[in-house]
Amino acid sequence: MKLLDISEVSKQTGVAASAIRHYEEKGLITSLGRRGLKRLFNAEVLDQLALITLGKTAGFALDDIGKMFGPDGRPALSRSSLHLKADDLDRQIDRLSALRDMIRHVADCPAPTHMECPKFQQLIRISNRRKRGREEKKRVPERNNP
Amino acid sequence: MKLLDISEVSKQTGVAASAIRHYEEKGLITSLGRRGLKRLFNAEVLDQLALITLGKTAGFALDDIGKMFGPDGRPALSRSSLHLKADDLDRQIDRLSALRDMIRHVADCPAPTHMECPKFQQLIRISNRRKRGREEKKRVPERNNP
DNA sequence: TATTGACCTCAAGTCGACTTGAATTGTTAC
């Protein structure tokens, strides 16, 4: 089992060394030990970093990611909370698809302003409908609105 | 055409009044005028805010959103940049799907640590393959790695 | 007409996720 130093890990994953240290500090990954000052990593960390990067692009906070795929390899979340997260992702995927369709529409539609285009308005309605399918997290407006 | 004040807009969209002001300041929306100090909005702003919220959940920066769906109703981006954004979204959707599958797997797999589970490793490989399909934005690591 | 309450502006603060910089330490090459 070959050990990697931080620059090797950084090179292979594209994650900055400072970020790797940051993840270790937050407990998302662990180093196997040190040679002198220098951290040594197991090759497993490459997959873990890929997972962290993926989770980040999905919009999860580092703490969440740590709970889903901790360095110990077992989630700190119940099956049901994991399923809730997966369901969130399904809805997020729906929203992204809607947005993608709208962007393609805007790119191609000859109407002067897209808000006037019936097709575009329909796309908005579709995405509103999807949103209402299940609310995930309510914004709390300022306290001057009830 | 009924005019709405900021609290009405906030109530109907779930967007905080301070955020609405912020979007106006950044030029993502416009108010039609004032009654005294108070902003008055056209109902159109409700759709625009829905669009902004959607763009945000997709991970776009406010400036990007403004360029795609400005208050004037016509994009400040070329067709081709819009198509690039749509293509980005397609890839993002793929990544989210991969992550969702992994989370569901983690939720249900009885293996002690998922990194050891062959199915999980396969899911990681799949998502790596997808990632390599097209690079969108390279991280620039610290300058201590070449 | 005086008060109230919602809304206003502007500056400063917050939060997460890093990055940057300065000073230090250990390993390796000469």
Add this chain to the structure above:
DNA sequence: GTAACAATTCAAGTCGACTTGAGGTCAATA
């Protein structure tokens, strides 16, 4: 043995997207 060099620590800084707070203003009610 000493100079280079890569990594280290720790504190402070940055960035985007708001939020918060203090103090001000106006239209509508009592």
